[in-house]
Amino acid sequence: MSKKARFDVRLVVPPVATGALILGIWYFVSYVILDPKRRFLLRPPHEVWSVGFANGDNFSEMMEGLLATSKTAFWGLLTAILLGFLLAVIMSQAKFVERAIFPYAVVLQAIPILAIVPLIGFWFGYGFMPRVFICVIIALFPIIVNTLFGLLSAEQGLHDLLTLHNTNRVTRLRKLMFPAALPAVFAGLRISAGLSVIGAIVGDFYFGQGEVGIGQLLKRYAARLDGEQLLAAVIVSSGLGVLVFTFFGWLANRVVGKWAGESRGA
Amino acid sequence: MATLTFSNISMRFPDGTEALSDVSFGVSRGEFVTIVGPSGCGKSTLLKIAAGLLDATAGSVDVDRNGIGYVFQDATLMPWRTVRRNVELLAELHGVDKDERQRLASEAIDLVGLSGFENHYPKSLSGGMKMRASLARTLTMKPPVFLFDEPFGAVDEITRERLNEETLRLFEAEKFAGLFITHSISEAVFLSTKVYVMSARPGRLVASFDVPFGYPRSPEIRFDPRFAELSGEISHALRGAHS
Ligand SMILES: Nc1ncnc2c1ncn2[C@@H]1O[C@H](COP(=O)(O)OP(=O)(O)OP(=O)(O)O)[C@@H](O)[C@H]1O
Numbered sequence A: 001m002s003k004k005a006r007f008d009v010r011l012v013v014p015p016v017a018t019g020a021l022i023l024g025i026w027y028f029v030s031y032v033i034l035d036p037k038r039r040f041l042l043r044p045p046h047e048v049w050s051v052g053f054a055n056g057d058n059f060s061e062m063m064e065g066l067l068a069t070s071k072t073a074f075w076g077l078l079t080a081i082l083l084g085f086l087l088a089v090i091m092s093q094a095k096f097v098e099r100a101i102f103p104y105a106v107v108l109q110a111i112p113i114l115a116i117v118p119l120i121g122f123w124f125g126y127g128f129m130p131r132v133f134i135c136v137i138i139a140l141f142p143i144i145v146n147t148l149f150g151l152l153s154a155e156q157g158l159h160d161l162l163t164l165h166n167t168n169r170v171t172r173l174r175k176l177m178f179p180a181a182l183p184a185v186f187a188g189l190r191i192s193a194g195l196s197v198i199g200a201i202v203g204d205f206y207f208g209q210g211e212v213g214i215g216q217l218l219k220r221y222a223a224r225l226d227g228e229q230l231l232a233a234v235i236v237s238s239g240l241g242v243l244v245f246t247f248f249g250w251l252a253n254r255v256v257g258k259w260a261g262e263s264r265g266a
Numbered sequence B: 001m002a003t004l005t006f007s008n009i010s011m012r013f014p015d016g017t018e019a020l021s022d023v024s025f026g027v028s029r030g031e032f033v034t035i036v037g038p039s040g041c042g043k044s045t046l047l048k049i050a051a052g053l054l055d056a057t058a059g060s061v062d063v064d065r066n067g068i069g070y071v072f073q074d075a076t077l078m079p080w081r082t083v084r085r086n087v088e089l090l091a092e093l094h095g096v097d098k099d100e101r102q103r104l105a106s107e108a109i110d111l112v113g114l115s116g117f118e119n120h121y122p123k124s125l126s127g128g129m130k131m132r133a134s135l136a137r138t139l140t141m142k143p144p145v146f147l148f149d150e151p152f153g154a155v156d157e158i159t160r161e162r163l164n165e166e167t168l169r170l171f172e173a174e175k176f177a178g179l180f181i182t183h184s185i186s187e188a189v190f191l192s193t194k195v196y197v198m199s200a201r202p203g204r205l206v207a208s209f210d211v212p213f214g215y216p217r218s219p220e221i222r223f224d225p226r227f228a229e230l231s232g233e234i235s236h237a238l239r240g241a242h243s
């Protein structure tokens, strides 16, 4: 039990070693594979650091972009959660409603995001709401599917028990279906949160106007052949993805970790 | 009039499966009736009909549906609730206030020997303990009719015997009308006032045995020659029921 808290060499060494290996390969490509004339294609890590992160102006530009992107992703995710949850609850109430809605959720999911972004810009302009809308489109499906699956996952015996005690729909939802759905809901949230970040970046990238987010910065740096800043922006945006993923993993563990899953020694 | 009465119950599922055919019997308070029968003969179906979870295609059940306690084959605990909160569930559904609910739960948890585990989640309980929690949950309602659907089929033999003894004590204390389903003949004889043998599908009652032991019962009756003799007879009837 106390093992967990202590510094465990076996937990730390492997990822650190992988990281070192990646940096090594990076340096190798920068200095050995690329000749000096073509080194701009992959700047060595310390230059990316000094230009992209250690330079105050460049860094604050990137952070502002990150903030704008995060804001879009956040509102998109929140809307997708509310909408997806509502739709899943409605679908869980009757099979025919599920049959009526589900195919369209699948269609929504199947739309290539790159195809829909210009259309959304064309229809709704390039402001904040259309960006959020893109995030909703891309993040909605996993929430619907996971929530619905979760709501329907409650054990039949528990349903019988509630039926036996004349439980109404609302109480059944509250006391049985919602809690039963939680683990699946969190799995969906984790996926959707990452997708919403992608939606925010893609929207910003293609709109190319309005409040400057990571998407526009990526475009700008690429156009300027600004290798260091481009790599820094890529690192930062994947960092954002990792952050939301980790956050929802942590949240899931806080909320359902105590009871979900079979007992495992870990 | 018995507390629970089945009159000419037949059941045919929409897909044409004939599960029960003309089953009639009653269970009164202070009676503990057990049904043994081959797998798939319609035993669970009969209990579901009794509880109103299924409607029979023919015949009728006479029972007060508000007074039914149903112990399922699986413990069917809510994994997100602790033992205490699981045991409180039924009282909660019936709008019993918090203090009374907790009192009922504590009492039931004591009765099944789960004291000390109130705050455990189901995932950290053994199969036998889960079954106890499930039993405690039903007990909080003090139901005059108790339906048991093979409740101890999934626990080991020693735990099963202990749970049998506890069930017996509960019955002796509460004198409910008990209807119990099992595949274990010794469990049937040990607990019951009466044992019915059901035929293969469609289930019919093909034999009935009165158990010659009164209550309170001691575990010692398992070593009584009459226990072995009766078990043999039931086993014989059951073998006939399979064909
Ligand atoms: N909803 C249903 N639709 C169709 N057939 C069903 C349905 N439920 C049960 N059956 C069938 O009815 C028969 C009786 O089922 P039941 O569950 O009552 O058997 P059982 O005696 O409890 O069996 P076991 O001892 O294995 O628990 C079985 O053949 C089963 O496959």
Ligand SMILES: [Mg+2]
Binding pocket: B043, B044, B045, B149
């Ligand atoms: Mg059964």
